[in-house]
Amino acid sequence: MDKLKSVFSGDSEQENKTIVTQISDATTLSWSTRIKGFLVCFVLGAGLSILGSCLLFVPKNGIIIFAVLYTVGNILALLSTCFLMGPVNQVKKMFAKTRAIATVLVFVMLILTLVCAFAVKINALTIVCCILQFLALTWYSLSYIPFARDFIIKCFGACLD
Template sequence: MDKLRRVLSGQEENEELGLTAQVLDASTLSYSTRVKWFAIFFAGGILCSILGTALLFLPGGIKLFAVFYTLGNISAISSTCFLMGPLKQLKRMFEPTRLIATIVMLLCLALTLCAVFWWHKKGLAIIFCILQFLAMTWYSISYIPFARDAVIKCFTTCVS
């Protein structure tokens, strides 16, 4: 569209864009599109997690619970890629302040599925899902300034 505007206004450049610039130009999304896809992925993640929790109470539903809960968390995490881009998201996930929460979260995602499908340990799968939730919460509040400090202070006040 920009090229058409340049041609019509008589400002066409003779140089062709490089391959990287062409790919980036073709793959950029508008702000409203980014927000829409963020909302779709985030809502899909919540829906999968709720559906997984509902399926937990069916006979043999532990496998469906583990899969849907894990997919829900993956969808919720990947939703932010639409807002900031996948590379920036990965860089921010592995910053020193979030490194431990990210590793624990990703490890629990994998271990939940291992516990259900390979080890056949239902209780262990539930524990890993709880750890997924805690790691996701700790990871998420790391984006709010001073939220971790407030949670730690609140927790230590309640315990002592």
């Protein structure tokens, strides 16, 4: 309400702010709003992925519906973290040296899944791409947990010995 009063009263404090400061003030979210945005986006993404999996066996276009909903759901779940750390910080962390390859792999698998569903139209290949998409997202997510990827590598290494 104070901001509204200052606009109508011609308060000079508002005029002295730079455009960058005004934009920053207008786009800053409170922590509770960030948590709510994260939860809504993540739950919606997970819901779309699950719905896509349920619609896999719809006759004719089931594989396309599955691929689209599963991919869009994963993108929403991935974007949900932008609410927690901000979009610029998210992109910086995504392309940090420790997870750049994992990030590129995730994007490649997202695109390949849709290409296989729409252009190639081989159902088995589309499902394989979805499985690889899941594995790429899992590997990417593990990069945020200290030593998690090293632990997984050692576990699989021990299983293969």
